[in-house]
Amino acid sequence: MDPLKIAHAEEKALDWPREAEVLARDPQQLEEAYRGGKSALRQVLQSPFVIVCAMAAAAGGFSFGFDQGVISIILVEPQFLAQFPLVDAAVSPSASFYKGLLTAMLEFGAFLGALQSGFVSDKFSRRRTLFNGVVWFVAGSVLQTTAFSYAQLVVGRLIGGVGIGTLAAVAPLYISELAPPNIRGTLLVMESFMIVLGVVVAYYVSFATRNMASDWSFRLPFLVQITPALVLAVLFFFLPYSPRWLVSKGRDAEALATLCRLRRLPRDSPFVLAELIAIKAESAVQYRAEAVRHPNVAGKPGLANELALEALRWKDMFSGAGIFKRTHIGLGLGFFQQFIGINALIYYGPSLFEAVGLDFSLQLTMSGVMNICQLVGVAPVFYLLDRVGRRPLVIYGGVCVCLSHAIIAALIGVYGLAWQRHEAAAWVCVAFIFVYMIAFGATWSPVPWALPAEIFPSTFRAKGTALATCSIWLNNFIIGLITPSLIGQVHGAGAFIFFAVFSAVGTVWCYAFVPETRGKSLEDMDKIFGDDSAVRDAAMREACMVDVLAEVRCLVSREGGTTCADGDRPNGGAARASDADSTTDKSLGKDEAKTDQVVVTTSDA
Known part of the structure; x- marks a missing residue:
């Protein structure tokens, strides 16, 4: 035929x-x-079936955010450190490496999940692929909950990551193909919001269980993360x-x-x-x-x-000058989104707040407020995308996060050995961490996810956005791995110096290469990329x-x-x-x- x-x-x-x-x-x-x-928006919104479909797919985003956010407090809990001494700096000289590896294996698994999801979803359907993602995620969560050895915990993070990568890659595709055109963007915004909400909820679940005397202080959050995935699994029986x-x-x-x-x-x-x-x-x-x-x-x-x-x-995706230029932008946005430090703050918030002189209780409290700041920044994001544009957001957002990192690093360098006598300087550092989170949420959080779909022609779009997603996950893995070592450098300022440098480089790169796509036609994109x-x-x-x-x-x-x-x-x-x-x-x-x-x-x- x-x-x-x-x-x-x-x-x-x-x-x-x-x-x-x-x-x-x-x-x-x-x-x-x-x-x-x-x-016909009112007619569509009267269909509970469409809303249920979107909520089910967005539950994948919540699971994704929850699994990212759950590790932050757990890494500093005494009960967790007693069970897994390899990540305790007081016991293990290689604690930074083991802590980074444990955190980063989720992202490496997500990279593998995103890499294969396109082929699998095309061959076996988006619906079945999402269900497979749930199976991977639940299996990883069970392994993490029942882990009594470091090796099992790492394997559980890896397997759970495969599920996260699959859900994160296929859920937006499924939403876009089920939703009517008039509410498609709104439903995709809901998924982005659910990811950040998952991070916040996971943090406060861990915060609530931190004082349990037994090892359920960290096992219960690992177990709770299964709940949205199980809800999603049940809903699959009703999804088309x-x-x-x-x-x-x-x-x-x-x-x-x-x-x-x-x-x-x-x-x-x-x-x-x-x-x-x-x-x-x-x-x-x-x-x-x-x-x-x-x-x-x-x-x-x-x-x-x-x-x-x-x-x-x-x-x-790497053949032809015009397509290669587009691919370069998708990969670069994924790289710089991670190398300006967002997930370092999410994963290691308490440790970074320790670097600016806060006691243990305040470290945990401020880490929760920090995650809420990102939620606040994400809230107006699609209004900003339509009104301000993509290119100005990443350029001005890059300047803002660079200055935040640089100011924090400078204050740690000057006052880091005597925070008790300079409490005001410590709180200035905290304030600029909050500024960073709001600025990132409003600028660099959405653009690397949204812009690749707008620069690729339709016959290259699926693989172009997949490459951009894989870039985000792979660089997320690298950041999770190296951040613990960076935190210990230059009296705690090392991580902020590192991210300030990459924020500056990323801003210059955006100015040189990232085009504005707001209101641009397909022909305009061709002119920009010379094909x-x-x-x-x-x-x-x-x-x-x-x-x-x-x-x-x-x-x-x-x-x-x-x-x-x-x-x-x-x-x-x-x-x-x-x-x-x-x-x-x-x-x-x-x-x-x-x-x-x-x-x-x-x-x-």
Whole structure:
């Protein structure tokens, strides 16, 4: 079978409602139906099913934040140090290394989980992949809760991290594919908010159990983190497959039924039909692009071909100057987001507050307030993204966090050996830690997650955002590993000096390379990066949409007992097919291959 056909011979063709033909013959009416659906916010919010889907996916974000935040107090609890003396500086000369390794293994596991999640979610569905993430997470949490040896605790953090990385990578994808266009951004904001909320809740759960006399002071928080994951596991029995994934597998009838269920609209609703047509066209674009770039493996059965295609997809992100520039920005944002110190403060907050002279009780109290400051900073973030823009946020945010680190480091250097006589200086340090958290939450927290999806053309977007996510996790792992050693340098100022330097370098790098994407068209992105990737994608999408509409007209005509006109056949019109091929073939590089017009069908027409 032609690899360009999104086809499964065993699937029955969708019985399109007659109303679909009206939309297929009038592109303007199709667009109006799609935009009309976007304005129906009240109707959508009346669907509890959509909200439940989003809450279930956002629970993955809460689990992610909880597992990150739970370790902060636990690392300094006497009960924990007695059970795991390798991380106790009073007992082990290598405590900094073992503490860093324990903390960082969660992030390394998350890197592995994010790396494989794209391939697994494409092959087995987003729904099943999220469930697999829950299984990994629960298994890791159980190992951490029952650990009596350092080795088991590290393995538990690693396994739990695989689940966290899977949930963090797939949950936003699942939300975006289930949610209607008009509330998609809001639901994705909810997931980002849930991550930070998870950090805060985890901290205060650990804070509440810290005075338990037994080792349940640290085991109970490890156990509690399973709760949102178990809720998520139960909700999976009520969650649908993503309509976009169903279309990619040729299961159009199921996709239409799922959209009707999600939108609470009948199958002949113009909005539902317009959304399904748009999904089919986008799916066709992905298939066509891969078939043109990699004709030897795209669309061919067998695990070996699927793995080879997956490797080539990653390779594509470093081929071509324009795509490489985009990849460089995605990787760089992930790198600097971590190397300006956010997770060092989350993981090692009490230790850093010790460096500025606070006693143990105040270390714990101020660490909790610090996490709340990040929550405050995140709250207005999407208002700022739309009003201020992405580039100014990371530049001015970089200046702010750099100054915060530099001032704290300078005060520690001057007063660090005599905090008792300089309490005011200590509280200035605390204040600038809070300034840092608010500034980071409002600037560097959202942009490295949001901007990569805006700079990549659609056929590169999935892997581009995946690379950016992997960069965040891998650099998070490095920071978790090295921070304990940095804290002990220069009387406690070493970590702040290190992060101040990287904040300054990151700000200069953003000024030199990061573009503004607010209000920019696809053509504007091409001009910025010196290529025509987005324009080629747009031309391919237009050709695919023409073919999808032809397929709909033809299928409706056949169901009505009439014969398709030549122009209504999915492959009809030699001129159209020729034009679409030439548009694509001109610029896809040495792998270019002449192909027939894309056919988006569930069976041969």
